[in-house]
Amino acid sequence: MTAIQIDRVSRWFGNVVAVNDITMTIGPGVTGLLGPNGAGKSTLINMMAGFLPPSSGSVTLDGAPIWRNEQVYKAIGLVPEREAMYDFLTGKDFVIANAELHGLGAAAAQKALATVEMEYAQDRKISTYSKGMRQRVKMASALVHEPSVLLLDEPFNGMDPRQRMHLMDLLRQMGAEGRTVLFSSHILEEVEQLAAHIEVIVAGRHAASGDFRKIRRLMTDRPHRYLVRSSDDRALAAALIADASTAGIELDWTEKALRIQAIDFTRFTELLPRVAREHGIRLYTVQPSDESLESVFSYLVAA
Amino acid sequence: MYNPTVARLTYRALLGRRRALIMFALPALLIIIASVVRALVGPDDDVAAELLGGFALGAMVPLIGVVAGTGAIAPEIDDSSIVYVLAKPIPRSTIIMTKLVVAIGVTMAFSAIPTLIAGYILNNNSQQLAAAYAIATLIASIAYAAVFLLLGTVTKHAVVFGLVYALVWEALFGSLVPGARALSIQQWAQAVVEKVGRGDFITSEVSTATGAVLLVVVTVAATWYAMRRLRVLTLAGEE
Numbered sequence: 001m002t003a004i005q006i007d008r009v010s011r012w013f014g015n016v017v018a019v020n021d022i023t024m025t026i027g028p029g030v031t032g033l034l035g036p037n038g039a040g041k042s043t044l045i046n047m048m049a050g051f052l053p054p055s056s057g058s059v060t061l062d063g064a065p066i067w068r069n070e071q072v073y074k075a076i077g078l079v080p081e082r083e084a085m086y087d088f089l090t091g092k093d094f095v096i097a098n099a100e101l102h103g104l105g106a107a108a109a110q111k112a113l114a115t116v117e118m119e120y121a122q123d124r125k126i127s128t129y130s131k132g133m134r135q136r137v138k139m140a141s142a143l144v145h146e147p148s149v150l151l152l153d154e155p156f157n158g159m160d161p162r163q164r165m166h167l168m169d170l171l172r173q174m175g176a177e178g179r180t181v182l183f184s185s186h187i188l189e190e191v192e193q194l195a196a197h198i199e200v201i202v203a204g205r206h207a208a209s210g211d212f213r214k215i216r217r218l219m220t221d222r223p224h225r226y227l228v229r230s231s232d233d234r235a236l237a238a239a240l241i242a243d244a245s246t247a248g249i250e251l252d253w254t255e256k257a258l259r260i261q262a263i264d265f266t267r268f269t270e271l272l273p274r275v276a277r278e279h280g281i282r283l284y285t286v287q288p289s290d291e292s293l294e295s296v297f298s299y300l301v302a303a
Numbered sequence: 304m305y306n307p308t309v310a311r312l313t314y315r316a317l318l319g320r321r322r323a324l325i326m327f328a329l330p331a332l333l334i335i336i337a338s339v340v341r342a343l344v345g346p347d348d349d350v351a352a353e354l355l356g357g358f359a360l361g362a363m364v365p366l367i368g369v370v371a372g373t374g375a376i377a378p379e380i381d382d383s384s385i386v387y388v389l390a391k392p393i394p395r396s397t398i399i400m401t402k403l404v405v406a407i408g409v410t411m412a413f414s415a416i417p418t419l420i421a422g423y424i425l426n427n428n429s430q431q432l433a434a435a436y437a438i439a440t441l442i443a444s445i446a447y448a449a450v451f452l453l454l455g456t457v458t459k460h461a462v463v464f465g466l467v468y469a470l471v472w473e474a475l476f477g478s479l480v481p482g483a484r485a486l487s488i489q490q491w492a493q494a495v496v497e498k499v500g501r502g503d504f505i506t507s508e509v510s511t512a513t514g515a516v517l518l519v520v521v522t523v524a525a526t527w528y529a530m531r532r533l534r535v536l537t538l539a540g541e542e
Binding site for chain 2: 046049050051052053068070071073074076078080082084085086088089094097098100101102103141
C-alpha cells in the first residue's frame with residue numbers, strides 16, 4: 001500500500017498564494033482532484049510529483065519526503081499536463097527510453113504501449129501525433145515500471161470520447177488493483193464517472209472531500225440563476241412565481257430581461273418551457289447566468 | 304555518472320534541431336577561408352596563427368560551445384520535456400555529467416577537427432600551429448561546454464547570454480581591454496598550448512599554470528552548480 005500524505009501544505013509564488021494550508025491523504029484507489037482552472041491543482045500535483053517544494057508543510061510518500069528525492073520515482077508514475085515530449089522520436093523509441101531510464105528493457109515498453117493501444121502508431125514520430133495519441137504515449141511512459149502511484153494532470157484534455165472511455169477503464173482497473181491513482185480535472189462529469197473519492201480545490205483551498213454523491217448534491221442543490229427574454233416578460237414572471245421551484249424574479253430594465261432564481265433545478269427546467277407554451281409566450285433567450293465553474297465552486301466553498 | 308539513454312536523447316536533440324546547422328556552417332566557413340587565404344597568400348605562419356587564434360579558437364569554438372552547451376539542456380527545460388528524464392530514479396548529477404560529456408564531445412568534434420584541417424591547409428602545420436590550436440580547441444571545448452550547460456540550467460535566455468559572453472566579452476572586450484583578456488577561456492586555452500607551437504606565435508595574458516588551473520576551476524565549479532540547479536528544478540503550473 002502506497003499513499004501520498006499532504007500535511008498542512010501551502011505554496012506561494014511571491015505574493016500569490018497558489019495552495020493554502022491543505023491537508024489530505026491520497027491512498028489506493030482512484031481519487032479525482034477537482035477544481036476550476038487556476039485553483040492550484042497543478043501546483044499541488046507538481047508538489048506530489050517532486051517538481052516543486054512546498055513553501056510550508058510536507059509532502060511525503062509513505063513517510064519519505066518527495067522533494068529532492070529521486071528514489072520516489074521507483075514508485076511514482078507521472079503524466080504531466082504539458083504537451084512537450086521528445087517529438088523527434090517515434091512513440092516506441094520514446095517509451096523505450098523511458099523504460100531504460102527505469103533500468104528496464106524494450107519488453108516493458110512494448111507492454112505499456114499495448115496497454116494504451118498505441119502499437120499501431122508506435123513507429124511514427126511523436127510530432128505527427130494527435131493530442132489524444134500524445135496523451136496515450138505519455139501514459140505509456142508513466143506505466144513502464146508499473147508504478148504503485150500514478151499522478152495525472154488533466155489527462156482527458158484533448159481526448160475524443162472513445163479514448164476517454166478507454167483511459168477511464170484503464171485507470172479504474174489500476175485503482176482496482178490497489179494502485180494509488182490521482183488525476184486532476186476541472187470537469188465534474190469526468191471526475192464523477194471515474195473517481196469514487198473526490199478532493200475539491202477552489203482558489204488554493206481544500207473546499208470539499210469525500211464521496212462524489214455528496215459533492216454532486218452540494219453542487220446541484222444551490223439556487224440557479226437564469227437570464228430569460230421572452231415576448232411577454234411580465235406575464236411569464238407572473239406565471240413562474242406561482243410555482244415552488246422559483247425563488248425570485250426580477251425585471252431587469254437595462255437588459256430588458258427577466259432575472260430568475262430557481263431553487264429546484266430539475267423542476268424549473270421542465271417548468272419554464274411548459275409555462276411559456278401554456279401562456280402562448282415565446283422564449284427568445286434562456287441563459288444560465290451563473291453556470292460558470294467558478295460560481296459553482298464558489299458556492300461549494302460557501303456551503 | 305553516465306547514462307547512455309540520457310546521452311542518446313541529448314545527441315538526438317542536439318543534432319536534430321535547426322540550430323545544429325550553425326555547428327556545420329562555422330567549421331565549413333573556417334575551411335573555406337583557410338583555402339582562400341592559402342590560395343591568395345600561400346603558406347604563412349603569421350596569417351595561420353591569426354586565423355586559427357582569432358577565428359577558430361576566438362569565435363568558432365565559443366559559438367559552437369554555446370549551441371552545444373545550452374542546446375544539451377535548455378530546450379528541454381524550456382518546454383519542460385525534461386520531466387520525463389527527471390521523474391526517474393536517476394541522480395540529477397548523473398544527468399548533468401552525461402549531458403556535459405555529450406556537449407563536450409559535440410563541441411570538440413565540430414571544432415578541433417576543422418581547426419586541424421584548416422591548420423594543415425594554411426601552412427601544413429608549420430611551427431606545429433595546427434596541432435597547438437587543435438589542442439587548444441579541445442581544452443577550450445571542455446570549459447565552454449561546462450559554462451554554457453550551466454547557463455542552460457540557470458536562465459531561459461541561455462543562448463542570448465551565451466552569445467553575449469562569446470562575442471562581446473571574449474571577442475570584443477578580450478581584444479580591447481587587457482584586464483578582460485585575463486578572464487577569458489580562450490586566453491587560458493592559449494596559455495596551456497603556448498609551448499606546443501614553435502616560435503612566438505601563440506601568446507597569452509596568463510601563464511600556462513594559471514591558465515590550466517583557471518580552466519579546471521571554472522569547469523568544475525560550473526558543473527557542480529549545474530548539478531545543484533537541476534536538483535531543485537521546479538515546474539510551475541500552467542495556471
